[in-house]
Amino acid sequence: METVFKNFFKIHGKEYKKLMQDAVFDEEARINPQTTLMLLHCQNFPELGCKTLLLDQYRGIIKTNKETRKLINIFVAEHPLSFWGMRIFNICKDRRKGALPYVFGNTILVPLGGTTQHSTHWVMFNRVLNSSFDEQSRSLHLWFKMMGDQHVKIELKVKRAVVRQHIEHALYAHIVEMHFLEELTRELNSSEVEGQLHHLVKKKAAQVEYIPLKKYSVALKQEVVAATLKEVYDEEPSPELLKEHLKVLHKKWEKL
Structure with missing residues (x-):
């Protein structure tokens, strides 16, 4: 079973009708790193009555008039690493142009369009259970876990090469951050702190x-x-x- 909106996206699964029927409008909607699964840019589809659909693991579908670009910027502004950090990762890889994913720890937001200067679809890649690309329909299939044991599959028309490139850049940033953490952990090994330094750190830490x-x-x-x-x-x-x-x-x- 599925529902289709102008070939914009498809939701597969037994509960798709309920997801759309229960969709709520929330002008204060925000990205939740623990529960947000996708941001669907639907500004060109006025019949949906919103600019963005957020797919949330527990709340289902949330409608909002905030564009995906604005939602992403609000979310990133709350975190230590901004898109400046993402641009620096790109420079380290000799890549100065192109769309930017956002990666901070286990939060990996990947754009599905060719540019992020305008609103596009975004996927919380660290929440994807599985993905595949259908060559015949030229569409990306993404599987997510919803509340309980329910699973949902989203199908979107995308350019495979573009999405693969964005995922590659996101993985690169994630692995670099892991290397940073490993290096910092090695240098801050508390078991190696001895003598007066150990005593003073223990005394002053609080x-x-x-x-x-x-x-x-x-x-x-x-x-x-x-x-x-x-x-x-x-x-x-x-x-x-x-x-x-x-x-x-x-x-x-x-x-x-």
């Missing part, structure tokens, strides 16, 4: 204020921009000048 990684990331960017402006103008930048350049940087590099 007194040291926790600095969120997000706060550290913001401070690092501010310092880099401030140092660059100082070199360019040969003087300390004013707060207004620093704020102006940080705003430009945020608009150009932090978001899609």
